Amino acid sequence: WSFRHQSAVLTLATAAWFTGEERLVSLTTRVMDRAASAEDWVAEENKPMACDHVAANVGAMFAQCMDLLAGRLTNDHIARYREAVREKCLNPFLDACRTRDPSWSRRDCPSNWRIMTCGDAGLAALGMVDSDADIAEILAYSVECVVDILNQIPENGDFAEGPGHFVSALWMGLRFL
Secondary structure, eight states: OOGGGHHHHHHHHHHHHHHOOHHHHHHHHHHHHHHHHSSOOSOGGGTTOSOOHHHHHHHHHHHHHHHHTTTTSOHHHHHHHHHHHIIIIIHHHHHHHHHTOSGGGSTTOOOHHHHHHHHHHHHHHHHTTTSOTTHHHHHHHHHHHHHHHHHTSOTTOOOTTOHHHHHHHHHHHHHHO
């Protein structure tokens, strides 16, 4: 498993949803099982950070795949995936937001990391909304962040990191909202 596989996994889940083919469901869940078993989802270059945008991106991928495969996943799959998203994405995200460490979690941070991380962590939380008591807190931090970033865009539309980084990250926040 590598976080670089997440787009392919989402494509597999979409194909499984569209065609209903059991072999595509099986292939998707096998790759998701590998991802769920990974030690963490943080990109190597961002360690020792406990939560980065990659961990949130993978959490969002799980939420989307679980939605696409609804009715095709076993209770064991659902429990395993929820536990993995909680452990590798949502708990570290919540810790970062509560302590405002690392820098992407701070309200004045203008980085595209903030909207990517918070938008996708929010999407991951929506996919796990079943019974967790702190989901509302996670969602509140996610909304706060996305709105903060949108409010930091200058009137001329320029963004501190340039339009390429911003546009590629913007959709993650908007998709969540």
